[in-house]
Amino acid sequence: MAKAAFEEAQSKLWNLKKKLQETQDTRKPFLKKIAACDVALSPMRRVPVDILREIFPYTLKKPPTAHRKRAPLSLSHVSSNWRRTIHSIPLMWSHLKIPLKGVFDRYYQKDMFVRYQSQVAGFLNNSGDLPATLQLILTSTAITGDPDDLACDEKATMDMFDDLLAFVLASPKVTNMGQLEVQSPFLQRTIIALSNVQRQLPQLKSFKLKGSLFRDYWPRELGPPLHDSDGDSYLARFLTHAPNLRDLYFVRDVPIRVFFNHP
Numbered sequence: 001m002a003k004a005a006f007e008e009a010q011s012k013l014w015n016l017k018k019k020l021q022e023t024q025d026t027r028k029p030f031l032k033k034i035a036a037c038d039v040a041l042s043p044m045r046r047v048p049v050d051i052l053r054e055i056f057p058y059t060l061k062k063p064p065t066a067h068r069k070r071a072p073l074s075l076s077h078v079s080s081n082w083r084r085t086i087h088s089i090p091l092m093w094s095h096l097k098i099p100l101k102g103v104f105d106r107y108y109q110k111d112m113f114v115r116y117q118s119q120v121a122g123f124l125n126n127s128g129d130l131p132a133t134l135q136l137i138l139t140s141t142a143i144t145g146d147p148d149d150l151a152c153d154e155k156a157t158m159d160m161f162d163d164l165l166a167f168v169l170a171s172p173k174v175t176n177m178g179q180l181e182v183q184s185p186f187l188q189r190t191i192i193a194l195s196n197v198q199r200q201l202p203q204l205k206s207f208k209l210k211g212s213l214f215r216d217y218w219p220r221e222l223g224p225p226l227h228d229s230d231g232d233s234y235l236a237r238f239l240t241h242a243p244n245l246r247d248l249y250f251v252r253d254v255p256i257r258v259f260f261n262h263p
Helices: 002-040 049-059 080-087 106-126 140-144 154-170 172-176 187-195 228-239
Strands: 095-099 132-137 177-184 206-211 247-252
Touching: 049 080, 095 106, 106 132, 106 154, 106 172, 132 154, 154 172, 154 177, 154 187, 172 177, 177 187, 187 206, 187 228
Parallel strands: 095 132, 132 177, 177 206, 206 247
Antiparallel strands: none
């Protein structure tokens, strides 16, 4: 008797849970409609655009990064109105820091390059005529990573870094670059990549180059590694394109002589 009563109670309990779940399922579409209405009635949707222009710059981190969960990208995904407003504020896009990661294979290299290229192009285009600040950071830690991680392909990583740097220097918007910081553990190759700049950089006031000789990958097709004097000439070639440069910051773990006289 007791067992039969228990099983009957269990059956009723299961039926009640099933009905409760069905009732909750019928509520979901209505809850979504209510949420959509709440969004439409939100006071933020009625804030004038000129007020939003004043508020949005305070949401920026220093320095801003091209992370979809941080401003300005996060704000541009709230609504079409906010997206138009964000894209019309050059100040929101005038500073970008990209901490690059190590590449583990060639397929991953192409995917990462396209993503970084899109980020740089978006920020430079939206910065308007403001002097832009760009930081391309590739540290030796990004190359070594965690001992438990997959081994990083140093050549693929440096090829991606060279391609991204070449894309920046070839962009028409590079003429509006006010500050440029490049950090790479492959310093000699980076200096050669910088020397290939073709456009003048009249707005460039500050240039920072940081690097080390950590695992300096030097492919045979580039010939023998550079001597200090060769590095000086390549660097000077880049600096001649920046006639208004006032601040030059160069850090290397081995002292280097820079024979360049700038007015």
